[in-house]
Amino acid sequence: MNFFLKRLVSYTFLSLFIIGCSSTSKSVTDSNKEHDTQNQSKQPNIILMMADDLGWGDVGFNGNNIIKTPNLDQMAKEGVKLTHFYSIGPVCSPTRASFLTGRHYFRMGIWSANKGHLPKEENTIASVLKKEGYATGHFGKWHLGTLSKTISAKGSKRKPEINYAPPAWFGYDESFVTESAVSTWNPAEGRRSKNNPYYLNGVPETENLKGDDSRVMMDRVIPFIQKSAKANQPFVAVIWFHAPHQDIIAGPEYLKMYEGHGQAAHYYGCITALDDQVGRLRKELKNLGIDQNTALFFTSDNGPEGKTPKDRKKVRTAGSAGEFSGRKRSVLDGGVRVPGLALWPGHIKPNTVIDVPMSVLDYLPTVCEMTSAKLPEGRVQDGENILPVLKGEKNVHDKPIPFRHENYACLVEGKYKLIIESEKDIQKDRLFDLSKDIKEMNNIASQYPEKVRDMRAQIIEFLASAKSTHKGGEYNITNYKPVDNWVELGSFKPKKKNKKKLK
Known part of the structure; x- marks a missing residue:
């Protein structure tokens, strides 16, 4: 086989190889598209x-x-x-x-x-x-x-x-x-x-x-x-x-x-x-x-x-x-x-x-x-x-569930629910066992001081975290300014309702 014939055979083989690869590639691409769909x-x-x-x-x-x-x-x-x-x-x-x-x-x-x-x-x-x-x-x-x-x-x-x-x-x-x-x-x-x-x-x-x-x-x-x-x-x-x-x-x-x-x-x-x-x-x-x-x-x-x-x-x-x-x-x-x-x-x-x-x-x-x-x-x-x-x-x-409304902050952890009205004053703390007291009528805070202490600490930690977020702490924006100021627990002042005068 002379040089030119050898070269022709080589080119033919190469062309067939390229066409085959292209077909395979197209087949793979089509298959991937179908898979994605x-x-x-x-x-x-x-x-x-x-x-x-x-x-x-x-x-x-x-x-x-x-x-x-x-x-x-x-x-x-x-x-x-x-x-x-x-x-x-x-x-x-x-x-x-x-x-x-x-x-x-x-x-x-x-x-x-x-x-x-x-x-x-x-x-x-x-x-x-x-x-x-x-x-x-x-x-x-x-x-x-x-x-x-x-x-x-x-x-x-x-x-x-x-x-x-x-x-x-x-x-x-x-x-x-x-x-x-x-x-x-x-x-x-x-x-x-x-x-x-x-x-x-x-x-x-x-x-x-x-x-x-x-x-x-x-x-x-x-x-x-x-x-x-x-x-x-x-x-x-x-x-x-x-x-x-x-x-x-x-x-x-x-x-x-x-x-x-x-x-x-x-x-x-x-x-x-x-x-x-x-x-x-x-x-x-x-x-x-x-x-x-x-x-x-x-x-x-x-x-x-x-x-x-x-x-x-x-x-x-x-x-x-x-x-x-x-x-x-x-x-x-x-x-x-x-x-x-x-x-x-x-x-x-x-x-x-x-x-x-x-x-x-x-x-x-x-x-x-x-x-x-x-x-x-x-x-x-x-x-x-x-x-x-x-x-x-x-x-x-796994995570306790936090609440906050007006002058109340709460946490539900398992069967327990704690409601507090101040970050420092514990006198009005209320703890309920929801598995036994769905009406939340029986405050058992005095019976479980350690539970109250632990849940109260979690509430305070949550409030601090929320306050940081409110300032824009997670937004990575220089001089971020929220629309309203943070509302501290206990600072909410309810509207005064007009009372009818007694005749």
């Missing part, structure tokens, strides 16, 4: 639902025999019922901040409802999952800042410009939200709608706002889910219902269901209307063929409105905290222990009940575990991954 489709969809002012005892799965909640009850049968679940905040805005971030609301200066806003520097469930390729949406109440730089909802204590904090800042691709509470029927009308419209992706919405508010919301949730399913993209949807917060109005068909219950029929009716939309949501998940790959959570932002449950005929006091003492605005369990459900087909055993103390602080770390997302670095996490508890693999919450 499969992995993406296997990522669980996450739906996090929360009612507004729904009491622990306002649902069928917790024993209510009047209010019809068949779809939530079915969720309880198919998943796990959490009987010792905390909202963390006894009012709405604080709970919502902790729900999204896994961090205590005092770290962010959200002392109470309509106060402060979610700092732009905070990480949320949406921003974390967005990095993992998730579509992200928020629907319903926002209440974590203003949605306009020029107006704020009637009754809000927030100044529009300095408290501007829209969902788009926190990782949401889509949002359909109000700044504050609206009527549960015809949400664009009535006193609560003043300066408080629904914003669709930052623009005031004017279409399809008549009728039941839960239905109005779900009309936006379902297209978001349909679009994500069509694109084979995992999604996270945060759905914060307005019901049954004031103004409480039920539609005609729901009022008819509760004839004979006076004004309370409105309260009962709007909860059943909410439940119907949960059923509608689940039906759509099944129609789309993604129900088995979707995890759902449900809870409430605090206990029921109203000072006393003496007259259940009145709409304002129609809610039930079950057997617990206290209601909304109270750090007693009736104000912070709320309905809790979790459902994840194939992962959480159906029809189970768990009494381990847990809270909305646990949502972020748990969702990260479920999706293999990374927890934000350099940030204190007050919650923990509770997936092992939900799966029945452990029966303890």
Whole structure:
């Protein structure tokens, strides 16, 4: 074989080798792409639902025999019922901040409802999952800042410009939200709608706002889910219902269901209307063929409105905290222990009940575990991954659960709950054994001084940590300045109520 023939054979062999490698490379690339798509489709969809002012005892799965909640009850049968679940905040805005971030609301200066806003520097469930390729949406109440730089909802204590904090800042691709509470029927009308419209992706919405508010919301949730399913993209949807917060109005068909219950029929009716939309949501998940790959959570932002449950005929006091003492605005369990459900087909055993103390602080770390997302670095996490508890693999919450409202700071650690009113004065300390005293009537602080001392020290340590965060200690921003000054324990001054003079 001469030189040129040898060279031709060599080139031919080399060309075939290169073509073969290219084909193999393409095959490998295509295989990897297919593998990535499969992995993406296997990522669980996450739906996090929360009612507004729904009491622990306002649902069928917790024993209510009047209010019809068949779809939530079915969720309880198919998943796990959490009987010792905390909202963390006894009012709405604080709970919502902790729900999204896994961090205590005092770290962010959200002392109470309509106060402060979610700092732009905070990480949320949406921003974390967005990095993992998730579509992200928020629907319903926002209440974590203003949605306009020029107006704020009637009754809000927030100044529009300095408290501007829209969902788009926190990782949401889509949002359909109000700044504050609206009527549960015809949400664009009535006193609560003043300066408080629904914003669709930052623009005031004017279409399809008549009728039941839960239905109005779900009309936006379902297209978001349909679009994500069509694109084979995992999604996270945060759905914060307005019901049954004031103004409480039920539609005609729901009022008819509760004839004979006076004004309370409105309260009962709007909860059943909410439940119907949960059923509608689940039906759509099944129609789309993604129900088995979707995890759902449900809870409430605090206990029921109203000072006393003496007259259940009145709409304002129609809610039930079950057997617990206290209601909304109270750090007693009736104000912070709320309905809790979790459902994840194939992962959480159906029809189970768990009494381990847990809270909305646990949502972020748990969702990260479920999706293999990374927890934000350099940030204190007050919650923990509770997936092992939900799966029945452990029966303890490792981290104590902290509370803070006005002049009360609390800690739940196992079966014990400590409430203090001063960092130094121990005279008003109250310790309860929740396993024996669910009404929190028997103060056993004097019987367990060492337990009180230990839990009190943990509360003081938490307050110091929260104060440091509030100053911007974890944001790495020079001269960071929070909107409001830190509120020291014991410094809160309640408003003076006008008392009628005796004639």
